[in-house]
Amino acid sequence: MKIGFLAMSGIRVHDRKLLELGLTLPGFVERSRIIASLPSLGLLHLAACTPPGHKLRYFEAESGTTEPPEIYACDLVAISTFTAQIFEAYAIADRLRQRGVKVAMGGLHVSVLPDEAQVHADYVVVGEGENTWPAVVAAAARGTGAGIYRSGDYDPVDTAQLPVPRYDLLGDRPYNRYTVQTSRGCPWRCEFCASTVMLQRPYRHRPVEHVIRDIQAVLDLHPAAFIEFADDNTFVDKAWGKALCRALIPLNIKWFTETDISVADDPELLDLLLRAGCRQVLVGLESPSAGPLAGLEQRADRKARWASHYADAVRKIQAHGVTVNACFILGLDGHTPAIFEEVLGFAEDANPFDVQITLLTPFPGTPLYDRLLKEGRILQPGAWNLCTLFDVNYRPTGMTPQELREGIYWLSERLYNDDATRRRRKGFFSQRNPERNPV
Numbered sequence: 004m005k006i007g008f009l010a011m012s013g014i015r016v017h018d019r020k021l022l023e024l025g026l027t028l029p030g031f032v033e034r035s036r037i038i039a040s041l042p043s044l045g046l047l048h049l050a051a052c053t054p055p056g057h058k059l060r061y062f063e064a065e066s067g068t069t070e071p072p073e074i075y076a077c078d079l080v081a082i083s084t085f086t087a088q089i090f091e092a093y094a095i096a097d098r099l100r101q102r103g104v105k106v107a108m109g110g111l112h113v114s115v116l117p118d119e120a121q122v123h124a125d126y127v128v129v130g131e132g133e134n135t136w137p138a139v140v141a142a143a144a145r146g147t148g149a150g151i152y153r154s155g156d157y158d159p160v161d162t163a164q165l166p167v168p169r170y171d172l173l174g175d176r177p178y179n180r181y182t183v184q185t186s187r188g189c190p191w192r193c194e195f196c197a198s199t200v201m202l203q204r205p206y207r208h209r210p211v212e213h214v215i216r217d218i219q220a221v222l223d224l225h226p227a228a229f230i231e232f233a234d235d236n237t238f239v240d241k242a243w244g245k246a247l248c249r250a251l252i253p254l255n256i257k258w259f260t261e262t263d264i265s266v267a268d269d270p271e272l273l274d275l276l277l278r279a280g281c282r283q284v285l286v287g288l289e290s291p292s293a294g295p296l297a298g299l300e301q302r303a304d305r306k307a308r309w310a311s312h313y314a315d316a317v318r319k320i321q322a323h324g325v326t327v328n329a330c331f332i333l334g335l336d337g338h339t340p341a342i343f344e345e346v347l348g349f350a351e352d353a354n355p356f357d358v359q360i361t362l363l364t365p366f367p368g369t370p371l372y373d374r375l376l377k378e379g380r381i382l383q384p385g386a387w388n389l390c391t392l393f394d395v396n397y398r399p400t401g402m403t404p405q406e407l408r409e410g411i412y413w414l415s416e417r418l419y420n421d422d423a424t425r426r427r428r429k430g431f432f433s434q435r436n437p438e439r440n441p442v
C-alpha cells in the first residue's frame with residue numbers, strides 16, 4: 004500500500020485582538036515563529052513501526068490551507084490529532100474517504116473521544132500507536148477490521164525498544180527544530196493537563212543510549228539541528244537526567260526541554276545542563292503564589308508546595324546559564340483581575356528570560372473539563388476549536404470571561420513589548436554566574 008502520514012501544522016488562535024497583538028509584539032512573534040514549525044514526532048515513530056512492504060510519505064496540512072493533493076494517491080492515510088485542529092482533521096478525513104482513501108486517526112484528541120472520531124475515520128487508535136499500528140496496517144491492507152483499536156488491548160509499548168523515528172521522511176522541509184523524545188508521560192497529575200498523561204500509561208524514560216541514537220539520526224541528516232525534547236517533564240528522575248546530560252556533552256548540540264521546577268534543587272544537575280547544551284527549560288509555574296495552586300496537582304499538591312520558592316528557583320537555574328521560560332495559566336479558580344499585575348510583578352522581579360501566558364483551557368478528557376461541565380461553567384461544550392490555550396471557553400470564578408480576555412491583552416502588551424523583553428534578557432545575563440559560566 005501507499006501510506007501517507009498527515010501532520011496538522013502551525014498554531015491556532017481565534018481571538019482576533021490577541022492575533023493582532025501577536026503580529027506586533029516581538030516576544031510573542033519570536034516564540035510563535037520557533038514553535039510553529041515542528042514535525043509530528045508521533046507520526047515519525049509510527050512510520051518506524053510500519054511493517055515492511057509499503058511505500059511511506061510524510062505530509063503536512065497547514066492551518067487555513069487544504070491538504071496537499073498528492074495525499075489522494077495514498078491507499079491509507081494516518082492523521083495525528085490535537086484538540087484545537089480536530090474539526091479541520093475531520094473535514095480532511097471526510098474528503099479522503101469520499102475519494103476512496105482509508106483513514107486512520109490517533110493522537111491525544113481521538114484517544115479521549117474515539118466514538119466522535121469513528122464517524123470520520125475507518126480506524127481510530129486510542130493511546131500509544133506503536134503496538135496497534137501494525138494491526139491497523141494489516142487490516143487496511145486486507146480491507147477489513149474498521150473500528151476502534153485500543154493500545155491497552157495489545158502488548159504494552161516498551162519504550163526501551165522503540166526504533167529510530169523515520170526522520171528521513173521529512174526530506175528537506177525547513178524546520179526550526181527537530182523533536183526527540185527522552186521520556187513519555189509525567190508522574191504528576193495536574194487537573195488541567197492534556198498531555199501524554201492522557202494516554203493512560205505510567206511515566207517512562209527511555210534508555211540514554213537510544214536518545215543519543217535518535218539525536219544522532221537527526222544530526223546525520225541535519226548536522227546543525229536544534230533539538231527540542233518532546234517530553235512532558237524530562238528531569239523527574241535526577242540520576243537518569245544526569246546520565247542523559249553526561250551522554251549529551253560530546254554531541255555538542257543545543258536543546259530545549261520542558262521540566263518541573265525541582266531541577267533547581269539539584270546543583271549537580273544544574274551544572275550539567277549547560278555543559279550538555281541545554282539552552283532553555285520551559286517550566287509550568289502556573290501561578291506566582293500558592294493560593295490558586297492548592298489542589299491543582301492532585302497526587303501530592305506539588306505545585307502549591309513549590310510556589311513559595313519559584314522566584315529563587317528561576318534565579319538559581321538562570322545563574323547556571325540556562326534560560327527559563329516561565330509559564331503561567333491565567334484564569335485558575337481563585338484568580339481575580341489582580342493576577343495580571345501579579346504575573347507582571349513576578350516577571351519583573353525574577354527576570355525569567357521568557358514568559359509564556361496562556362488561558363486556562365478545559366481540554367476534553369481532563370478532570371478539569373469534567374468538573375467545569377458538572378458545574379455548568381463550560382460556555383460552549385464541544386467547541387474543541389477553542390482549545391487553543393488562547394481562547395476563553397469557560398466561566399472563571401474570580402472574574403468574567405471578558406475580564407479574562409482584557410487581562411491577557413493587557414499583560415501581553417506589558418510582557419512582550421521590546422523594552423520588557425530587553426529588560427528580562429539583561430536580567431538573565433546579570434543573574435548568570437560569570438565565574439561558573441564564562442561567556
Ligand code: B12
Pocket residue numbers: 010011012013014015016038039040041042043044045046048049081082083084085086087088107108109110111112128130131132133136139182184197198199202233234235261366390391392393
Ligand atoms: C510538538 C508539539 C506541537 C507541534 C506539532 C507538530 C505537528 N505537526 O504535529 C506544533 C508546534 C505545531 C504544535 C501546535 C499546537 N499545539 Co502542541 N505540542 C507539541 C508537544 C510539545 C509535543 C508533541 C509530541 O511530539 N509528542 C510526542 C509524540 C511521540 O506523542 P504523540 O504525538 O502523542 O503520538 C503518540 C500517540 O498519540 C499516537 N498517535 C499520534 N498520532 C497518531 C496517529 C495515528 C494514525 C495513530 C495510529 C497513532 C497516533 O502514537 C504516537 C506514538 O505512541 C506537546 C507537549 C508535550 N510535551 O507532549 C504539545 C501539545 C500536544 N500541544 C498542544 C496544543 C494546545 C497546541 C496548539 C493548539 C497550540 C496553539 N494555540 O496553536 C497547536 C495545535 C495546532 C495544530 N497544529 O494541531 C497541547 C495539546 C492538548 C490536546 N489534547 O490537544 C499539548 C499537549 C501541550 C499542552 N500541554 O497543552 N504543538
Ligand code: SF4
Pocket residue numbers: 189190191192193196197198200235236263287
Ligand atoms: S507537571 Fe506538567 S506534564 Fe506533569 S501533570 Fe502537571 S502539567 Fe502535566
